Amino acid sequence: MSDISEKLLKPYNPKETEDNIYKLWEESDFFNPDTCIAKGVTAPDAETFSMVLPPPNVTGNLHTGHALMLVIEDIMARYARMQGKRTLWLPGTDHAAIATQSKVEKMLEKDKIRKADLGREEFLKKVEAYATESHDTIVTQCKKMGVSLDWSREAFTLDEKRTFAVRTAFKKMYDEDLIYRGHRIVNWDPKGQTVISDDEIVYEERKSTFYTFRYGPFEIGTARPETKFGDKYVVMHPEDPRYLEWNHGDKITVEWINGPIEATILKDEVIDMQFGTGVMTITPWHSHEDFALAEKYKLDKEQIIDKHTKLLPIAGEFAGMKINDAREKIVQKLKDKGLLVSVDEKYINRVATAERTGGVVEPQIMEQWFIDVNKKIPSRENKSLKELMLEAVGSKSVKIIPERFEKEYFHWINNLRDWCISRQIWYGHRIPVWYKGNEMYCDVNPPKEAGWEQDPDTLDTWFSSGLWTFSTLGWPEETEDFKTYHPTTILETGHDIIFFWVARMILMSKYLLGDIPFKTVYMHGMVRTADGKKMSKSLGDKAIDPLDIIEKYGNDALRLAMIVGNTPGNDLKLNENDIRGYAKFANKIWNASRFVFENIKGLDFDNLPAFDKEDASSDEDLKEFIKEITKEMNEFRYSLVSEKIYHYFWHTFADILIERSKKKIQEGQNADSAKALLYTHLVTLLKILHPFMPFITEEIWSMMPKKKNLLMVERWPVLK
């Protein structure tokens, strides 16, 4: 005890404390619920609390967004554990297919190595090496954050068990015709050389040039003259008074880029009469909307642009040119032919770009794998995946916090198209389908006979993430963990991945298990810099590194700065001043504890003296306070609770009770009562502070007389 006292005499130093405390926790193995039961700190029949960690991508370092997620979830887990619940918080990482692959490609580019030169196998070795390295970094950084994750159950979206789960899920969906292969218009990312899903598109507003050309008797507008070679359908609104002389199906011959073509007139209500001239030509191969029209009227579809954004032979003299190089030359030719009517250079266009590579998305008709979201499923009461997803949230089986995201969720589902799940990249789960001539074979394992060739494509990374709540628990095997912990209690994640992930998990779980994946979804906001910028990869080195903050101010201070004033769904501006303030608070706790320890020597802890009237009243106040914050904890109102505890500790316990006790102890008037109050108050306050500030509270707890166990498995104060 003497060396500890010496430590207490100096200001609180998180750096000297945190690593040791984490080691202590790890050695105790209390992060593992099985150990908690074995050591008698959790009842075997206790209520379950389970939660998966949204697996960080193995693409580098932890950023402040991760830190926020880890802090909120650690509070949830520690609170549940202290309530005596059988608590599992399960860690893992995500292979993040496109993100990881493109990162490695970029690194190889620096050494002038292309992945095609390496070949699939060699390239994958490089990616795996990088993934392993990133994984190790991330795990180390998570531990620095103080997380009470059960590392013994750690999973990876691409490990053996998860691969088995993915293949099992794929096969089941394939057998029930929910997964199909077909030619559809998809989003082609020429930069990443892969298809991406609708959700992986980021729209950017860009200024571009809008041209109006003469097209026979009409004038048509376009921002993309390079796609216009094959345009032989001209569409207008059936009620447009300007074009009543033309009938649906009329054919006309018009002079166009490479000579005369025969065009067919179509009348359709999709046309906006107010826009431009109210006439447009269509390019079904390279536009979602035009494709839909072409399907409706069974029109010809011609490919104009190849996968590398080069023009095909249909472009005549322009064939082989990149679209960006060809554009102006095409315009010039049309101008020379007298077909250019006008040019608007201030046109604002919304350009579809690929989330991960930044490439400009070029719609293409391609053969890909899809998940049918509208097909009625016999084994699920003839409901479609869409309906299953709507039902989960609509019935409140899954509750989303804050509630407003439920609306976004419904809106997304109502506009949902079939999910394109195949990707032309190498890193990820290879599609478990094999071909031999015209035969197709789908199974968890490859066919035994020779001569079968596996599909070269891999799965959208969110396919495996969708299984995460149960694949991590051993599914498809009926493991004890799966039976005990699924559905999980809560999913805590950023609101930016509600569609990518939350919706997909509900889809997969409802379909494969007939059950929800979690009962509650808690969505946190995005972390921003002090000047409001989104703290993301694009900020690069300018982003705050949570580990630097910890180094400077300590983990507990960072945690409070992320929790106080941060309500669900709202963005958080991380501000160094706040962090500094909470570091002061840590010191305050430290010093107040020192005072208590110095003054309670000699107390009979088994038989505490009675409170005098004044202290009894303060004791009641604390009980009232606990009641209040416990209710709020159960409502996930961490911002409020943390602020209240901060205030209670500082301005009630330290400023009033400790000051009052000084008098009593010095004057020898009801000194025992004062000492008993200091002791019991500190014990209780450390407990309720622990989920928020685990390190300093555990450290002080270790100096506490009469302690039985680590603070992390002590009971949250319960009032009858």
Next chain:
RNA sequence: GCGCGGUUAGCUCAGUUGGUAGAGCAAUCCGUUUACACCGGAAAGGUCGGGGGUUCAAGUCCCUCACCGCGCACCA
């Protein structure tokens, strides 16, 4: 265009059944009384974006406008 969120003290933000506005930081004044100067005490600071309505009572409910941010859709 449709929808959602925000607009509260100089700054960052809380404020859940409607009952005369709160915290942290900053700024002001006083105080070095041994747990803590990474401190204590005091005072100051807001017509809760504008306008209208419901109500005995509105930051809180309704309508409307403005600005900021976000989601979705369209963009020939």
